[in-house]
Amino acid sequence: MKEPYEKPLIKKVQVGLSNKFGSVYGRHLRPEIDGVPISDLVSRFGSPLFVFSERRLREKYRQIYQMFSTRYPNVHFSWSYKTNYLDAICAILHQEGETAEVVSEFEYEKARRLGVPGSEIIFNGPYKPISALKRAVQEGALINIDHFDEIYDLEDIAEELGNSIKVGIRLNMDTGISPQWTRFGFNLESGQALDAAKRIVSGGKLILSGLHCHLGTFLLEPRAYAKAIEKMVDFAYELEDNFGLKIEYLDIGGGFPSRNRLKGIYLSPEIAVPPMEDFAEAICDTLLSKLKPNDFPKLILETGRAIVDEAGFLITTVHASKRLPDGTRSYVVDAGVNILFTAFWYNFKVELEEDIPGPAEPCIIYGPLCMNIDVVAENVQLPPLPRGTRLIFSPVGAYNVTQWMQFIRYRPAVVLVGEDGQVDVIREAETLDDVINRERLPERLVLKMS
Amino acid sequence: MEKLKRLAINEEGFIFDPVSGNSFTTNRVGLWILQKLKEGKTPEEIISELPGYFEVDAETAERDVTDFLEQLRHYKLI
């Protein structure tokens, strides 16, 4: 009778120096996603594979919507396309009642093509080409102006079309957080924002009716939002009193964190990330205490990450293992930073499809790219993993499937697990055709090989 | 493999190096390999014998023994 096998390992006993972060590996297992076994997903759609959960996405949206709508009577969410503009994801959020927040003519066209009317699009960003601006104006989109040149562009368009245009301006301000995103919009403290308002009023062609700001991303400080609201309300009343305007909406942007772990923060997200309620409370309580009685301008939120991040998973497969010269155990998996862009700032949760015996040790996980920067996870406590082991990374729903790139390898398929457990491909895996379709080889360069 | 001879190894897989003062833990398969090394077997012999004692195929045995030897080297035990 042969004995059962386990991979031979030896570990130094650290006397009096225990590793705070999981020397005993509380194994994280994820045999399925919303009831669909990982092995089924991989055998049907391959690996690596992005998997989105419709249930988690809808639930998250509804939870967050409820947190705000139960605290303030006029709340509206606009889906930040850049965070994830896959049609299926946008369609789900539009079904839930979100409008579209876009920052380019490409995103604008994608929203329109999906069936979103222009009047339900918020057009933000520092670069809005004239033709795109004009279309947005004609279709009734809400435009938040980023700089003086855009004021002039819009005035020209108003002149050409022969009617006035309702606009908002984007503000940047000190709310106590750094870095301050001062490169977008008009600065409040310096008086630039007031100058912009004066310019708009004196031009007589645009009607200033809203204020916008977006403080940053993955912000962990609810008080920064309270501060922003305070400053926006004060500024809105200053404008209303001085220029006889009505500020109809305050758009606070996005920036709320998801339950992900930022690099450099070792506390678990459950401890380090304030609950969403704290943000809702900071924003809504400040609004209610600062606004005049019976004045309830529309509160717009463009939250991206907090809604979609936790709905996304990436299934990967261990291709090889290697011990580095310094003794660190490393693995090569089939998904790299080209498709997992957020690996640069997150320490993801890494889960095993099934339990694997053996002691855990801190490991580093590399992607398949032939590049030194291709590190998808560091310092993950893992037992000895045989080739072919599936590792599931999460949360990966925000920014990856927009910022990913075709580099060295094809981008993999993305599937959606529906609420009844059905699985649909929402983006097919790329093939060579996707890459070469746009290429043109001049005739004289065609290789003549016998 | 001279260094190995000085190690105190108990049957639970606890290893003490009286020269450096370091201690280590290993698992059953690691222990088995260490004992073979102490007996003076070569890595090639160990790789070929391993599948006779444990439920493992030759390819995995080769990979894992090689890896285990690298770990020992890292800890300066061989």
Ligand SMILES: Cc1ncc(COP(=O)(O)O)c(C=O)c1O
């Ligand atoms: C104007 C604007 N709104 C909303 C967002 C979404 O931010 P988040 O995903 O952090 O909520 C961004 C992201 O950069 C943005 O620039």
